[in-house]
Amino acid sequence: ANASGAPIVLDGGNHVVKNVKAEYGLFHILEGTVKNLVIEGANITMGAEKGGILAHAAGVTEGDNVKIENVTVRSSSISNSGYVGGLIGQITRGIVDNINVECTVSGAARCAGAFGHAINTTVTNAVTSGSVTGTDYYVGGLVGLMYACTLKNCSSSSNVTCESLANSYSRLGGLVGELTSGGTVENCFATGTVIGKGYFGGGLIGVAVGTATVNDVATVAPVVVKQCYATGSVALIRDGNAKDAGAGGLVGRFESGQLDVINCYATGAVEADRYSGGFVGDVNTGVLNITNGFCNGDLTKLGPDANGNHSDGVAIGCLRLPESITIKCTGFVAWNTLDTKKFSYQDLVPSAGNYFGAEETVSAQAKKLGWDESVWDLSADTPKLK
Numbered sequence: 148a149n150a151s152g153a154p155i156v157l158d159g160g161n162h163v164v165k166n167v168k169a170e171y172g173l174f175h176i177l178e179g180t181v182k183n184l185v186i187e188g189a190n191i192t193m194g195a196e197k198g199g200i201l202a203h204a205a206g207v208t209e210g211d212n213v214k215i216e217n218v219t220v221r222s223s224s225i226s227n228s229g230y231v232g233g234l235i236g237q238i239t240r241g242i243v244d245n246i247n248v249e250c251t252v253s254g255a256a257r258c259a260g261a262f263g264h265a266i267n268t269t270v271t272n273a274v275t276s277g278s279v280t281g282t283d284y285y286v287g288g289l290v291g292l293m294y295a296c297t298l299k300n301c302s303s304s305s306n307v308t309c310e311s312l313a314n315s316y317s318r319l320g321g322l323v324g325e326l327t328s329g330g331t332v333e334n335c336f337a338t339g340t341v342i343g344k345g346y347f348g349g350g351l352i353g354v355a356v357g358t359a360t361v362n363d364v365a366t367v368a369p370v371v372v373k374q375c376y377a378t379g380s381v382a383l384i385r386d387g388n389a390k391d392a393g394a395g396g397l398v399g400r401f402e403s404g405q406l407d408v409i410n411c412y413a414t415g416a417v418e419a420d421r422y423s424g425g426f427v428g429d430v431n432t433g434v435l436n437i438t439n440g441f442c443n444g445d446l447t448k449l450g451p452d453a454n455g456n457h458s459d460g461v462a463i464g465c466l467r468l469p470e471s472i473t474i475k476c477t478g479f480v481a482w483n484t485l486d487t488k489k490f491s492y493q494d495l496v497p498s499a500g501n502y503f504g505a506e507e508t509v510s511a512q513a514k515k516l517g518w519d520e521s522v523w524d525l526s527a528d529t530p531k532l533k
Contacts, residue, residue, distance in 0.1 A: 259291035321350045333372075383419040428463075508529070
Protein backbone atom coordinates (compact mmCIF):
# COMPACT_ATOMS: atom_id res chain seq x y z
CA ALA A 148 0.00 0.00 0.00
CA ASN A 149 1.12 3.58 -0.45
CA ALA A 150 1.74 6.10 2.34
CA SER A 151 -1.98 6.89 2.68
CA GLY A 152 -2.80 3.21 3.13
CA ALA A 153 -4.63 2.97 -0.20
CA PRO A 154 -3.79 0.06 -2.51
CA ILE A 155 -1.14 0.90 -5.08
CA VAL A 156 -1.37 0.52 -8.86
CA LEU A 157 1.95 -0.13 -10.55
CA ASP A 158 1.85 -0.32 -14.36
CA GLY A 159 5.35 -1.21 -15.49
CA GLY A 160 4.61 -0.41 -19.12
CA ASN A 161 6.42 -3.66 -20.02
CA HIS A 162 9.71 -2.19 -18.83
CA VAL A 163 12.39 -4.58 -17.55
CA VAL A 164 13.90 -4.44 -14.07
CA LYS A 165 17.32 -6.09 -14.39
CA ASN A 166 19.90 -7.69 -12.14
CA VAL A 167 18.44 -6.98 -8.71
CA LYS A 168 20.69 -8.57 -6.08
CA ALA A 169 19.34 -8.03 -2.59
CA GLU A 170 17.96 -9.53 0.61
CA TYR A 171 14.43 -8.38 -0.28
CA GLY A 172 12.03 -8.50 -3.20
CA LEU A 173 10.51 -5.45 -4.88
CA PHE A 174 7.75 -5.22 -2.25
CA HIS A 175 7.64 -6.31 1.37
CA ILE A 176 3.83 -6.43 1.66
CA LEU A 177 1.81 -5.73 -1.48
CA GLU A 178 -1.75 -4.41 -1.51
CA GLY A 179 -3.04 -3.38 -4.92
CA THR A 180 -2.24 -4.05 -8.57
CA VAL A 181 1.01 -4.79 -10.38
CA LYS A 182 0.86 -5.27 -14.14
CA ASN A 183 2.93 -5.21 -17.32
CA LEU A 184 6.28 -5.75 -15.61
CA VAL A 185 9.36 -7.86 -16.41
CA ILE A 186 11.96 -8.80 -13.79
CA GLU A 187 15.17 -10.28 -15.18
CA GLY A 188 18.28 -11.65 -13.53
CA ALA A 189 17.10 -11.13 -9.95
CA ASN A 190 19.02 -12.87 -7.19
CA ILE A 191 17.28 -12.67 -3.80
CA THR A 192 18.85 -14.35 -0.76
CA MET A 193 17.09 -13.90 2.55
CA GLY A 194 16.26 -15.55 5.84
CA ALA A 195 12.88 -14.02 6.63
CA GLU A 196 9.76 -16.14 7.07
CA LYS A 197 8.20 -15.15 3.72
CA GLY A 198 10.02 -14.35 0.50
CA GLY A 199 9.25 -13.64 -3.16
CA ILE A 200 10.95 -11.79 -5.99
CA LEU A 201 7.93 -9.53 -6.55
CA ALA A 202 6.63 -9.47 -2.96
CA HIS A 203 7.17 -11.33 0.28
CA ALA A 204 3.44 -11.31 1.09
CA ALA A 205 0.38 -9.97 -0.73
CA GLY A 206 -3.21 -9.40 0.30
CA VAL A 207 -2.69 -9.30 4.06
CA THR A 208 -5.35 -6.63 4.68
CA GLU A 209 -8.98 -7.76 4.60
CA GLY A 210 -11.05 -6.54 1.66
CA ASP A 211 -9.12 -5.42 -1.38
CA ASN A 212 -7.92 -8.10 -3.75
CA VAL A 213 -4.36 -8.13 -4.95
CA LYS A 214 -4.15 -8.19 -8.74
CA ILE A 215 -1.14 -9.40 -10.67
CA GLU A 216 -1.40 -9.14 -14.47
CA ASN A 217 1.13 -9.71 -17.23
CA VAL A 218 4.17 -10.14 -15.01
CA THR A 219 7.27 -12.06 -16.09
CA VAL A 220 10.23 -13.23 -14.02
CA ARG A 221 13.12 -14.75 -15.94
CA SER A 222 16.65 -16.01 -15.35
CA SER A 223 16.24 -15.37 -11.62
CA SER A 224 16.77 -17.12 -8.29
CA ILE A 225 15.51 -16.84 -4.72
CA SER A 226 16.27 -18.69 -1.49
CA ASN A 227 14.59 -18.36 1.87
CA SER A 228 13.86 -20.34 5.01
CA GLY A 229 10.17 -20.86 4.22
CA TYR A 230 7.07 -19.46 2.49
CA VAL A 231 9.14 -18.84 -0.63
CA GLY A 232 7.94 -18.42 -4.20
CA GLY A 233 9.48 -17.31 -7.44
CA LEU A 234 6.88 -14.53 -7.51
CA ILE A 235 5.29 -14.16 -4.03
CA GLY A 236 5.89 -15.97 -0.74
CA GLN A 237 2.26 -15.90 0.45
CA ILE A 238 -0.72 -14.48 -1.43
CA THR A 239 -4.23 -14.05 0.01
CA ARG A 240 -7.43 -13.08 -1.86
CA GLY A 241 -5.48 -12.50 -5.06
CA ILE A 242 -6.42 -12.42 -8.72
CA VAL A 243 -3.51 -13.46 -10.90
CA ASP A 244 -3.50 -13.66 -14.70
CA ASN A 245 -0.82 -14.19 -17.32
CA ILE A 246 2.37 -14.71 -15.36
CA ASN A 247 5.53 -16.46 -16.51
CA VAL A 248 8.15 -17.32 -13.90
CA GLU A 249 11.51 -18.84 -14.81
CA CYS A 250 13.33 -19.21 -11.54
CA THR A 251 15.53 -21.32 -9.31
CA VAL A 252 13.72 -21.51 -5.97
CA SER A 253 15.06 -23.04 -2.78
CA GLY A 254 13.74 -23.06 0.76
CA ALA A 255 12.15 -25.19 3.45
CA ALA A 256 8.37 -25.56 3.85
CA ARG A 257 5.89 -23.91 1.46
CA CYS A 258 8.33 -23.64 -1.39
CA ALA A 259 7.22 -23.27 -5.03
CA GLY A 260 7.91 -21.88 -8.47
CA ALA A 261 5.44 -18.98 -8.12
CA PHE A 262 3.60 -18.98 -4.75
CA GLY A 263 4.79 -20.67 -1.58
CA HIS A 264 1.31 -20.42 0.00
CA ALA A 265 -1.91 -19.28 -1.69
CA ILE A 266 -5.24 -18.63 0.07
CA ASN A 267 -8.58 -17.77 -1.62
CA THR A 268 -6.74 -16.84 -4.80
CA THR A 269 -7.52 -17.37 -8.48
CA VAL A 270 -4.61 -17.99 -10.84
CA THR A 271 -5.10 -18.22 -14.62
CA ASN A 272 -2.65 -18.55 -17.49
CA ALA A 273 0.40 -19.10 -15.30
CA VAL A 274 3.60 -20.80 -16.47
CA THR A 275 6.61 -21.75 -14.34
CA SER A 276 9.95 -23.26 -15.30
CA GLY A 277 13.34 -23.83 -13.71
CA SER A 278 13.73 -25.78 -10.47
CA VAL A 279 12.23 -25.91 -6.98
CA THR A 280 14.13 -27.47 -4.08
CA GLY A 281 12.62 -27.71 -0.60
CA THR A 282 13.92 -29.26 2.58
CA ASP A 283 10.56 -29.78 4.27
CA TYR A 284 6.88 -30.10 3.25
CA TYR A 285 4.53 -28.44 0.69
CA VAL A 286 6.82 -28.17 -2.32
CA GLY A 287 5.36 -27.56 -5.80
CA GLY A 288 6.22 -26.49 -9.31
CA LEU A 289 3.68 -23.63 -9.18
CA VAL A 290 2.16 -23.54 -5.66
CA GLY A 291 3.43 -25.13 -2.46
CA LEU A 292 0.19 -25.11 -0.43
CA MET A 293 -3.13 -23.80 -1.73
CA TYR A 294 -6.33 -23.37 0.25
CA ALA A 295 -9.69 -22.61 -1.44
CA CYS A 296 -7.92 -21.53 -4.62
CA THR A 297 -8.54 -22.00 -8.34
CA LEU A 298 -5.86 -22.74 -10.92
CA LYS A 299 -6.94 -22.66 -14.56
CA ASN A 300 -4.88 -22.89 -17.75
CA CYS A 301 -1.64 -23.21 -15.78
CA SER A 302 1.47 -25.32 -16.30
CA SER A 303 4.86 -26.08 -14.83
CA SER A 304 7.97 -27.65 -16.32
CA SER A 305 9.97 -27.06 -13.14
CA ASN A 306 11.84 -30.02 -11.71
CA VAL A 307 10.70 -30.40 -8.10
CA THR A 308 12.86 -31.89 -5.36
CA CYS A 309 12.15 -32.29 -1.66
CA GLU A 310 15.13 -33.18 0.49
CA SER A 311 13.16 -33.80 3.67
CA LEU A 312 14.34 -36.34 6.21
CA ALA A 313 13.13 -39.91 6.19
CA ASN A 314 9.57 -40.48 7.46
CA SER A 315 8.55 -36.84 7.01
CA TYR A 316 5.36 -36.01 5.14
CA SER A 317 6.99 -34.02 2.37
CA ARG A 318 3.95 -33.45 0.10
CA LEU A 319 5.46 -32.47 -3.22
CA GLY A 320 3.92 -32.18 -6.66
CA GLY A 321 4.87 -31.20 -10.17
CA LEU A 322 2.27 -28.40 -10.07
CA VAL A 323 0.96 -28.21 -6.47
CA GLY A 324 2.42 -29.60 -3.24
CA GLU A 325 -0.93 -29.78 -1.44
CA LEU A 326 -4.40 -28.92 -2.77
CA THR A 327 -6.88 -28.36 0.05
CA SER A 328 -10.55 -27.76 0.80
CA GLY A 329 -12.54 -26.09 -1.99
CA GLY A 330 -9.62 -25.99 -4.42
CA THR A 331 -9.96 -26.50 -8.17
CA VAL A 332 -7.26 -27.28 -10.74
CA GLU A 333 -8.57 -27.17 -14.31
CA ASN A 334 -6.90 -27.35 -17.73
CA CYS A 335 -3.46 -27.60 -16.14
CA PHE A 336 -0.41 -29.79 -16.63
CA ALA A 337 3.04 -30.53 -15.27
CA THR A 338 6.00 -32.00 -17.16
CA GLY A 339 8.88 -31.76 -14.67
CA THR A 340 10.38 -34.56 -12.60
CA VAL A 341 9.36 -35.02 -8.96
CA ILE A 342 11.93 -36.49 -6.57
CA GLY A 343 11.58 -36.69 -2.81
CA LYS A 344 12.99 -38.17 0.38
CA GLY A 345 9.81 -38.76 2.33
CA TYR A 346 6.13 -39.54 1.95
CA PHE A 347 3.68 -38.43 -0.74
CA GLY A 348 4.61 -37.12 -4.16
CA GLY A 349 2.58 -36.78 -7.35
CA GLY A 350 3.27 -35.82 -10.94
CA LEU A 351 0.63 -33.07 -10.72
CA ILE A 352 -0.57 -32.88 -7.08
CA GLY A 353 1.34 -34.12 -4.07
CA VAL A 354 -1.60 -34.41 -1.67
CA ALA A 355 -5.29 -33.59 -2.16
CA VAL A 356 -7.33 -32.86 0.98
CA GLY A 357 -11.05 -32.11 0.96
CA THR A 358 -10.93 -30.78 4.51
CA ALA A 359 -8.92 -27.97 6.08
CA THR A 360 -8.53 -25.99 9.29
CA VAL A 361 -7.85 -22.26 9.01
CA ASN A 362 -7.70 -20.07 12.11
CA ASP A 363 -8.99 -23.02 14.15
CA VAL A 364 -12.08 -23.32 11.93
CA ALA A 365 -12.60 -26.66 10.17
CA THR A 366 -14.03 -26.60 6.64
CA VAL A 367 -15.11 -29.40 4.32
CA ALA A 368 -15.39 -28.81 0.58
CA PRO A 369 -14.59 -31.08 -2.38
CA VAL A 370 -11.39 -30.59 -4.31
CA VAL A 371 -11.59 -30.92 -8.09
CA VAL A 372 -8.94 -31.82 -10.66
CA LYS A 373 -10.39 -31.50 -14.16
CA GLN A 374 -8.87 -31.89 -17.62
CA CYS A 375 -5.31 -32.07 -16.35
CA TYR A 376 -2.28 -34.25 -16.98
CA ALA A 377 1.22 -35.02 -15.76
CA THR A 378 4.05 -36.50 -17.81
CA GLY A 379 7.04 -36.24 -15.46
CA SER A 380 8.47 -39.16 -13.51
CA VAL A 381 7.86 -39.46 -9.75
CA ALA A 382 10.39 -41.10 -7.42
CA LEU A 383 10.34 -41.22 -3.63
CA ILE A 384 13.74 -42.17 -2.30
CA ARG A 385 14.66 -42.34 1.39
CA ASP A 386 18.28 -41.86 2.48
CA GLY A 387 19.48 -42.03 -1.09
CA ASN A 388 18.45 -45.59 -1.94
CA ALA A 389 15.47 -47.13 -0.12
CA LYS A 390 12.12 -46.19 -1.63
CA ASP A 391 9.36 -44.85 0.53
CA ALA A 392 5.59 -44.42 0.38
CA GLY A 393 2.79 -42.64 -1.42
CA ALA A 394 3.79 -41.91 -5.04
CA GLY A 395 1.29 -41.39 -7.85
CA GLY A 396 1.59 -40.45 -11.50
CA LEU A 397 -1.10 -37.78 -11.06
CA VAL A 398 -1.82 -37.51 -7.30
CA GLY A 399 0.46 -38.83 -4.57
CA ARG A 400 -2.14 -39.12 -1.82
CA PHE A 401 -5.83 -38.42 -1.33
CA GLU A 402 -6.14 -37.73 2.36
CA SER A 403 -9.76 -36.97 3.32
CA GLY A 404 -13.07 -35.39 2.30
CA GLN A 405 -13.94 -35.65 -1.39
CA LEU A 406 -11.76 -35.59 -4.49
CA ASP A 407 -13.26 -35.43 -8.00
CA VAL A 408 -10.85 -36.27 -10.84
CA ILE A 409 -12.38 -35.69 -14.28
CA ASN A 410 -10.76 -36.18 -17.71
CA CYS A 411 -7.17 -36.54 -16.51
CA TYR A 412 -4.16 -38.68 -17.35
CA ALA A 413 -0.65 -39.51 -16.17
CA THR A 414 2.17 -40.95 -18.27
CA GLY A 415 5.22 -40.57 -16.03
CA ALA A 416 7.17 -43.44 -14.50
CA VAL A 417 6.52 -44.06 -10.80
CA GLU A 418 9.25 -45.36 -8.51
CA ALA A 419 8.55 -46.21 -4.87
CA ASP A 420 8.06 -49.18 -2.61
CA ARG A 421 4.46 -49.16 -1.47
CA TYR A 422 1.21 -47.20 -1.35
CA SER A 423 1.95 -46.16 -4.93
CA GLY A 424 0.19 -46.33 -8.29
CA GLY A 425 0.21 -45.06 -11.83
CA PHE A 426 -2.66 -42.61 -11.20
CA VAL A 427 -3.21 -42.11 -7.45
CA GLY A 428 -0.79 -43.45 -4.88
CA ASP A 429 -2.27 -43.59 -1.39
CA VAL A 430 -5.97 -43.22 -0.49
CA ASN A 431 -6.43 -42.57 3.23
CA THR A 432 -10.15 -41.94 3.73
CA GLY A 433 -13.10 -40.19 2.06
CA VAL A 434 -14.85 -40.22 -1.32
CA LEU A 435 -12.80 -40.49 -4.51
CA ASN A 436 -14.66 -39.97 -7.78
CA ILE A 437 -12.78 -40.65 -11.03
CA THR A 438 -14.43 -39.99 -14.40
CA ASN A 439 -12.63 -40.66 -17.69
CA GLY A 440 -8.90 -41.02 -17.26
CA PHE A 441 -5.93 -43.16 -18.04
CA CYS A 442 -2.39 -43.91 -16.93
CA ASN A 443 0.36 -45.69 -18.81
CA GLY A 444 3.59 -44.75 -17.05
CA ASP A 445 6.38 -47.23 -16.40
CA LEU A 446 5.64 -49.01 -13.11
CA THR A 447 8.41 -51.58 -13.27
CA LYS A 448 10.27 -49.88 -10.39
CA LEU A 449 7.42 -50.32 -7.96
CA GLY A 450 8.38 -52.91 -5.38
CA PRO A 451 7.78 -54.25 -1.89
CA ASP A 452 9.02 -52.56 1.25
CA ALA A 453 11.81 -53.94 3.42
CA ASN A 454 9.35 -56.39 5.03
CA GLY A 455 8.14 -57.74 1.71
CA ASN A 456 4.76 -55.97 1.82
CA HIS A 457 3.54 -55.00 -1.64
CA SER A 458 0.61 -52.56 -1.81
CA ASP A 459 1.07 -50.96 -5.21
CA GLY A 460 -1.46 -50.82 -8.05
CA VAL A 461 -1.66 -50.05 -11.74
CA ALA A 462 -4.06 -47.18 -11.05
CA ILE A 463 -4.37 -46.83 -7.26
CA GLY A 464 -1.75 -48.04 -4.82
CA CYS A 465 -3.41 -48.54 -1.46
CA LEU A 466 -6.65 -48.14 0.48
CA ARG A 467 -5.41 -47.09 3.90
CA LEU A 468 -8.76 -47.18 5.76
CA PRO A 469 -10.97 -49.26 3.44
CA GLU A 470 -14.00 -49.21 5.72
CA SER A 471 -14.21 -45.40 5.38
CA ILE A 472 -13.36 -45.09 1.68
CA THR A 473 -15.75 -44.86 -1.26
CA ILE A 474 -14.35 -45.06 -4.80
CA LYS A 475 -16.56 -44.40 -7.81
CA CYS A 476 -14.83 -44.81 -11.14
CA THR A 477 -16.25 -44.73 -14.67
CA GLY A 478 -14.42 -44.79 -17.95
CA PHE A 479 -10.88 -45.48 -16.74
CA VAL A 480 -8.25 -47.11 -18.95
CA ALA A 481 -4.76 -48.16 -17.85
CA TRP A 482 -1.74 -49.81 -19.38
CA ASN A 483 -0.36 -52.20 -16.82
CA THR A 484 3.39 -52.11 -17.37
CA LEU A 485 3.78 -54.66 -14.59
CA ASP A 486 2.73 -57.37 -17.04
CA THR A 487 2.51 -55.37 -20.32
CA LYS A 488 -1.24 -55.87 -20.70
CA LYS A 489 -3.86 -53.19 -21.25
CA PHE A 490 -6.81 -53.00 -18.87
CA SER A 491 -10.09 -51.09 -18.72
CA TYR A 492 -12.15 -50.39 -15.64
CA GLN A 493 -15.87 -50.05 -15.17
CA ASP A 494 -15.50 -50.15 -11.40
CA LEU A 495 -11.93 -49.48 -10.39
CA VAL A 496 -10.39 -52.26 -8.32
CA PRO A 497 -7.43 -50.69 -6.50
CA SER A 498 -5.14 -53.64 -5.90
CA ALA A 499 -2.54 -55.26 -8.12
CA GLY A 500 -3.75 -58.22 -10.16
CA ASN A 501 -7.54 -57.73 -9.89
CA TYR A 502 -8.46 -56.36 -13.33
CA PHE A 503 -10.26 -57.42 -16.45
CA GLY A 504 -8.63 -56.46 -19.71
CA ALA A 505 -8.65 -56.50 -23.48
CA GLU A 506 -5.88 -56.45 -26.05
CA GLU A 507 -6.96 -53.16 -27.63
CA THR A 508 -5.49 -49.69 -27.73
CA VAL A 509 -6.23 -47.30 -24.90
CA SER A 510 -8.22 -45.07 -27.27
CA ALA A 511 -10.30 -48.01 -28.47
CA GLN A 512 -11.16 -48.83 -24.86
CA ALA A 513 -11.95 -45.17 -24.21
CA LYS A 514 -14.39 -45.07 -27.11
CA LYS A 515 -16.19 -48.15 -25.78
CA LEU A 516 -16.44 -46.48 -22.39
CA GLY A 517 -18.05 -43.41 -23.96
CA TRP A 518 -15.37 -40.75 -23.48
CA ASP A 519 -16.43 -37.31 -24.67
CA GLU A 520 -14.64 -36.74 -27.99
CA SER A 521 -15.21 -32.99 -27.75
CA VAL A 522 -12.76 -33.17 -24.84
CA TRP A 523 -10.48 -36.04 -25.96
CA ASP A 524 -8.62 -36.72 -29.20
CA LEU A 525 -8.91 -40.48 -29.61
CA SER A 526 -7.31 -40.73 -33.06
CA ALA A 527 -4.00 -42.16 -31.80
CA ASP A 528 -3.37 -45.25 -29.66
CA THR A 529 -3.44 -43.20 -26.47
CA PRO A 530 -5.87 -40.31 -25.81
CA LYS A 531 -4.86 -36.67 -25.64
CA LEU A 532 -6.80 -33.73 -24.28
CA LYS A 533 -7.84 -31.30 -27.01
